[in-house]
Every structure is written in structure tokens, then in C-alpha cells.
Amino acid sequence: MDFSIPDDLQQLRDAVRDFVLKEVIPLENQIEAEDRVPGALLEKMQEMGLFGVTIPAEYGGLGIGPFGYTLISEEIGKAHGAIRALIGISNGIGSKALVKYGTEQQKQHYLPKMASGGFITSFAISEPGAGSDVAAIKTLAVRDGEHYVLNGNKHFITNAPYADVITVVAVTSKESRTSERMSVFLVEPDAPGFSLGRTQETMGGKGYGRCEINFEDCRIPAANLLGDEGRGFQVAMSCLEEGRISYAAACTGLAQRLLEMSTDYARQRVQFGRPIAEFQAIQFMLAEMATSIYAARMMTRHAAWKCERQVKCAQEASMAKLFASETAGQVADSAVQIHGAMGYARDYAVERLYREARLFRIAEGTSEIQKIVIAKNVLQEE
């Protein structure tokens, strides 16, 4: 294993770190209050190429592989959740299926717009009756000449309220077994029969939107099928698998930010005539936070290193996602404890980051689902 970072990647990582620290974090309260990302920040993210970090260079992206992307994703993980959602989805599940399985024509049409940030992306698989159990999705796509006609509902679709293109997983053959039942489509919101449903308010997640989406005899061109008909389950799973690694990196970034905030606070908060950092109880919390973060980072980089070499890494990706998301939760909890009442107060970022961290164990495959994947692999090993 070689985790050394090439100079150009190091420069980009440092630039993203600086951007988050100096330009995003100072505007976090504004993002919360206005429930939107300021235009100037979006423009800066576009200028830096952040929407297309993983998109191949021939389509206008930076063409950075899985290992390099974990470094960027860790820095983005320190930013407000709205930034993470925009950048994470554009570089992950919003574009991944297209990069891996799109036709040349589809790639030429969509990828440059996604890479520039001109097109906001979204990925729709979850339905009211199908969350962890992806095989239970019911949204149906029926071929009708040169079109497919979609009927069904999705929910909790991040970025959907303003997405320019949504990668949608739907059933194309009800009778087939799971591995051949679904297909993936690119749907633009101006398609007839497409509509946005209820906005879904959540515990965290100000500054970016998620909502239900509805398909009522929604007609899309047959050319918008992504990959072969009936291969949708594999397409979706392979995108989600790779996405777990960058998701784990973002969890690590958020945890690192909380550790730094907690360390600073412990140094300056005085009780019983001494900084609380001098109490062993606080030191032990900081030590446990730092150790878990280090382990999460190494697991994530190892999974990414394997993925970059196209070595099978489903097991490591699930382990990294499980461990890093649980770490973010535990670190957030300790951060609140170290900050005392200030950790519970709305006017301090720790309280919001604690709520944001809670999502990580649910989205993109819950902790329980990661454990099911891991245990299955363990039991299959000799």
C-alpha cells in the first residue's frame, strides 16, 4: 500500500481545505438562516471544478480517481451539509452511473454540464415502500415505441427540488428475478408527467432540498435508458458501493472538524481554575475521538486504494462506511459533552454538526445494511 499524495493532488486538497475554512464556514449561519447556498459560493465551487472532481477530463472534469477523491471528500465533509450534498452527489451517485455505463452520446450531452456545475444532479431509488430493501421498488417503466412510460413515487430525493437531471431506478420487468428486474433512466424534470411532491423537512439538512417525486404516465425518450435494460440493480449497486468510500471520507472530515473544535474549546474553557483540557476525563475523550478518526481515515483510504486499482473492494467499502459513520456519531456526541451547555446551544456549530452526523448512519445504506453485506462476505470466506 502506498498512500503518498502526489503534489498536484496535495495542492488541490489544500485549496479545498482553505476554501472550506475561510469561505464556507464563515457563511454557515447564513446558509442556515436563508436555507440556501449563497450564489457567490456556488460560483467559487464551479471555478474550482468541485462539481466535476471525479468526472473524466475528456468530459470537462478533473478526472481524479477514488483515492484522490477521498482526500477532497474529507475536506468537503468539514463544510456545511448543503455543500457536501451538492458536491458529493455531483461526483458520486448523480454522475457515476453515467460515467460507468452511459453511451458516448449520453456522456457528451450530460457530463460537461455536470462537471461545470451548470447541471445539478440527483439520484432516485428510495420509495415509501422500499428503503433498505431496494428490490422492493415499484416505480414501473414500460417501453412504448421510442419512449418509456414511468409510473410511481420516490421520496427523500436529495437535490430533486432543483435538479436538472435525475438518475432514476425503475422496474422494467415485474416477473424477472431481482438481478434482471430493474433499469436505470436519466429523467429531466420537464418530462411530461413528472412532478415534484412534498418537501421533506428533516432533523438537519438546511440549505439543500429533498422531496418526493412523482411519475404519472411520465414519458421519457428510450435513449435515456442508462446501461442495458434489466441491468439496473447491478448499475445502482456498483454506484452505491463506490459511493460508500467517499461517504466514509466525508464522515471522517466532519469528525475531524469536531475534534479540532473540541480541542480548541478544551484548551480555553477554564473550570476549577484550570483549562478543562487538563482533566483526564476530557483527555480520554479527545484520545478516543482521535484514534477512531485515524482508523476511519485509514480504512477509507485503503478501500479507495483498492478501488483505484480496480480490485474488488465491496467489503472494505462497507466496512469503511459503517465505521466512519459510527465514528462521526460518537465523535459528535463527545464533542457536545466536551462543550457542555455550549455544545447543546443553537448558537454554536457543534449542535448542528451533531444533528448532521446523525444522517450518516442512515443514508446511502444504513449501518445495519452495511453489517449484512460484511457478514455475508465473512460467511462466504473459507
Ligand SMILES: Cc1cc2nc3c(=O)[nH]c(=O)nc-3n(C[C@H](O)[C@H](O)[C@H](O)COP(=O)(O)OP(=O)(O)OC[C@H]3O[C@@H](n4cnc5c(N)ncnc54)[C@H](O)[C@@H]3O)c2cc1C
Ligand atoms: C436526508 C436524507 C436524504 C436522502 N437522500 C436520498 C437520495 O438522494 N436518494 C435516495 O434514493 N434516497 C435517499 N434517502 C433515503 C435513504 O437512502 C434511506 O432512508 C435509507 O436507504 C434507509 O431506508 P429507510 O429510511 O426506508 O429505512 P428502512 O429500510 O425502513 O429501515 C428502518 C430500520 O430497519 C433496519 N433494517 C431494514 N432492513 C433490515 C434488515 N434486513 N436487517 C436488519 N435491520 C434492517 C434499518 O437499518 C433501519 O434501522 C435519503 C434519506 C435521508 C434521511
